[in-house]
Amino acid sequence: MGVVVSLGEGKNNKPSIDSLLALVRDDLKNVNDVIIRNMESPVTLIPQLAGHLVASGGKRLRPMLTLGAAQLSNYSGDRHIALAACVEFIHTATLLHDDVVDESDLRRGEASANAVFGNQASVLVGDFLFSRAFELMVEDGSLKVLKILSHASSVIAEGEVLQLMTTNDTETSEDTYLEVIKSKTAQLFAAACQIGPVISDRPRVEEDALESFGLNLGIAFQLIDDVLDYSAKQATLGKTIGDDFKEGKISLPVILAFRRGDEQERKFWRRTMEDLEQSDGDLDYALDLMRKHNALSDSVERARHYGAIARDALAIFDESPTKLAFNELIDFCIDRAY
Amino acid sequence: MGVVVSLGEGKNNKPSIDSLLALVRDDLKNVNDVIIRNMESPVTLIPQLAGHLVASGGKRLRPMLTLGAAQLSNYSGDRHIALAACVEFIHTATLLHDDVVDESDLRRGEASANAVFGNQASVLVGDFLFSRAFELMVEDGSLKVLKILSHASSVIAEGEVLQLMTTNDTETSEDTYLEVIKSKTAQLFAAACQIGPVISDRPRVEEDALESFGLNLGIAFQLIDDVLDYSAKQATLGKTIGDDFKEGKISLPVILAFRRGDEQERKFWRRTMEDLEQSDGDLDYALDLMRKHNALSDSVERARHYGAIARDALAIFDESPTKLAFNELIDFCIDRAY
Numbered sequence: 001m002g003v004v005v006s007l008g009e010g011k012n013n014k015p016s017i018d019s020l021l022a023l024v025r026d027d028l029k030n031v032n033d034v035i036i037r038n039m040e041s042p043v044t045l046i047p048q049l050a051g052h053l054v055a056s057g058g059k060r061l062r063p064m065l066t067l068g069a070a071q072l073s074n075y076s077g078d079r080h081i082a083l084a085a086c087v088e089f090i091h092t093a094t095l096l097h098d099d100v101v102d103e104s105d106l107r108r109g110e111a112s113a114n115a116v117f118g119n120q121a122s123v124l125v126g127d128f129l130f131s132r133a134f135e136l137m138v139e140d141g142s143l144k145v146l147k148i149l150s151h152a153s154s155v156i157a158e159g160e161v162l163q164l165m166t167t168n169d170t171e172t173s174e175d176t177y178l179e180v181i182k183s184k185t186a187q188l189f190a191a192a193c194q195i196g197p198v199i200s201d202r203p204r205v206e207e208d209a210l211e212s213f214g215l216n217l218g219i220a221f222q223l224i225d226d227v228l229d230y231s232a233k234q235a236t237l238g239k240t241i242g243d244d245f246k247e248g249k250i251s252l253p254v255i256l257a258f259r260r261g262d263e264q265e266r267k268f269w270r271r272t273m274e275d276l277e278q279s280d281g282d283l284d285y286a287l288d289l290m291r292k293h294n295a296l297s298d299s300v301e302r303a304r305h306y307g308a309i310a311r312d313a314l315a316i317f318d319e320s321p322t323k324l325a326f327n328e329l330i331d332f333c334i335d336r337a338y
Numbered sequence: 339m340g341v342v343v344s345l346g347e348g349k350n351n352k353p354s355i356d357s358l359l360a361l362v363r364d365d366l367k368n369v370n371d372v373i374i375r376n377m378e379s380p381v382t383l384i385p386q387l388a389g390h391l392v393a394s395g396g397k398r399l400r401p402m403l404t405l406g407a408a409q410l411s412n413y414s415g416d417r418h419i420a421l422a423a424c425v426e427f428i429h430t431a432t433l434l435h436d437d438v439v440d441e442s443d444l445r446r447g448e449a450s451a452n453a454v455f456g457n458q459a460s461v462l463v464g465d466f467l468f469s470r471a472f473e474l475m476v477e478d479g480s481l482k483v484l485k486i487l488s489h490a491s492s493v494i495a496e497g498e499v500l501q502l503m504t505t506n507d508t509e510t511s512e513d514t515y516l517e518v519i520k521s522k523t524a525q526l527f528a529a530a531c532q533i534g535p536v537i538s539d540r541p542r543v544e545e546d547a548l549e550s551f552g553l554n555l556g557i558a559f560q561l562i563d564d565v566l567d568y569s570a571k572q573a574t575l576g577k578t579i580g581d582d583f584k585e586g587k588i589s590l591p592v593i594l595a596f597r598r599g600d601e602q603e604r605k606f607w608r609r610t611m612e613d614l615e616q617s618d619g620d621l622d623y624a625l626d627l628m629r630k631h632n633a634l635s636d637s638v639e640r641a642r643h644y645g646a647i648a649r650d651a652l653a654i655f656d657e658s659p660t661k662l663a664f665n666e667l668i669d670f671c672i673d674r675a676y
Contacts, residue, residue: 041499097465100438100458119438121502123435127435128495128499130465130468130491131494134484138485147476150473150475151473154472154473160465161459161462164462
């Protein structure tokens with residue numbers, strides 16, 4: 001392990017996703033091929049719009065989790081390829097519908113699909129990708145995998161609706177917020193990881209461990225995502241700062257600043273987030289309040305808590321490059337905040 | 339069979355859906371219970387919105403097809419109940435997304451879900467119902483049923499996208515239109531029927547027969563639906579006449595009138611349907627042109643053609659009340675036009 005440690009102490013000691021990427025690179029290429037093949041349709045708008053999404057290329061974090069979890073489970077077949085593609089299809093479908101719901105014009109710094117192709121196409125192509133994911137799962141033939149991913153899908157939808165209900169509600173509790181991000185984000189991380197041991201017929205305890213790793217990693221990931229929306233770091237990710245603020249989306253930084261604030265400050269939050277009456281300087285003042293109450297740094301602390309649970313969930317596995325890469329991924333998800 | 343014939347010649351000899359309804363009434367009650375139970379969620383907006391849909395009550399035509407097809411297959415278990423509910427969930431999910439795509443304010447004469455709860459909730463609750471349908475299918479445990487319905491779902495989505503691409507395009511051919519309605523409507527009718535013989539382990543020839551019955555019934559049904567949008571009969575169904583015209587949706591009556599018209603008339607169709615430049619009197623003039631070219635009556639003739647194929651598909655089955663009810667359903671779907 002000496003080599004790995006020395007790499008970690010080298011000039012580039014920021015945790016990164018690259019170790020995991022290196023371990024699953026070949027598999028991920030095959031996943032991409034499955035994705036492209038299954039977006040094909042005589043209805044040309046479907047591959048066009050789907051191609052736009054592939055080109056604007058996310059990190060493919062979720063399929064990488066499936067591939068890594070399969071590796072950690074010593075899986076030797078090829079079912080993980082199509083199933084990792086299913087996970088990405090479900091994720092992409094929810095992104096498409098999310099952008100319609102949020103009326104977003106940007107996604108990862110690029111024009112979002114709904115901005116280019118319209119809301120109608122985004123809704124319908126999302127439905128197509130979602131259905132195609134289930135077709136691929138049926139081809140794979142495991143009812144257990146179908147159960148995991150159909151359940152994840154309905155929990156995601158429930159989480160999105162719950163998020164919609166909390167929008168503009170400054171009274172939202174940290175618990176409700178946690179419920180939202182667990183459902184809308186962490187559930188798919190958990191399912192993506194669980195598939196690895198399931199197709200490898202590993203003992204239940206390993207399945208539970210990888211599910212827990214995925215769930216807690218997902219919670220930490222979303223917490224940091226929500227911090228990034230108020231962080232200067234954001235600009236480097238090609239996103240504009242304060243999107244959540246403009247929409248009145250209630251994330252943990254807002255919840256903490258609101259609860260820790262005085263009546264004057266709460267009035268400010270109600271005006272800007274509930275009534276959406278915002279003017280120049282409001283976002284800056286919101287950031288001031290978050291700093292004053294340590295709302296961003298404490299949100300990162302909460303993320304560290306879930307990261308620690310994710311790390312302990314992996315403890316039952318023997319040391320291996322994949323385990324190291326998964327642990328580094330936890331650090332990467334959290335350190336993105338800085 | 340004498341009784342049935344004499345009923346048919348009685349004072350009320352309009353074909354109706356009631357014979358089928360009488361045969362599946364008890365099952366349908368159980369389907370409704372499954373539907374209501376599976377719409378439950380701690381996220382209150384979900385049962386609220388879904389309850390709105392249940393209350394605004396469609397005919398439940400598609401689940402009735404599954405129940406009738408199970409009856410025709412001498413099915414004796416109870417799997418048809420949950421699977422009929424799945425079919426209705428998939429249908430309801432597509433309706434919810436359809437209304438968002440069409441920006442409809444009315445559905446069956448009532449305020450549509452998107453008008454009451456907003457587009458965002460409609461998109462997300464649609465996703466929830468769709469996922470819940472797959473969870474129910476996984477519980478049922480038949481990979482064959484999962485294959486049939488996941489394939490139907492992706493074909494429906496493809497059909498909806500194709501329809502979106504043909505909107506406002508007066509050059510759309512009858513073949514393309516047929517492709518759209520086959521995909522977006524008839525595929526689910528076919529799948530709904532096919533489930534009956536599949537869960538009853540009936541021979542392939544019966545499965546094919548019921549699939550063909552459903553497919554051709556679905557085509558006839560949608561053809562008449564599109565005729566009704568230009569028919570005086572429409573008002574009695576609680577719909578406004580000319581919705582498709584206002585949206586520039588290219589259905590068969592428009593295709594026939596456009597193709598059979600002279601250059602002056604085609605200019606009118608291009609202005610109103612492609613450029614959506616419409617003023618008072620345009621809908622009346624469109625109706626005049628349709629009458630002049632027999633566009634509505636010939637669309638009904640096309641529906642009769644598919645109805646005849648549906649009827650012949652059933653010919654291999656012995657005479658039975660269910661077969662009679664299915665045949666009456668074909669007539670009902672077509673005679674709605676008058």
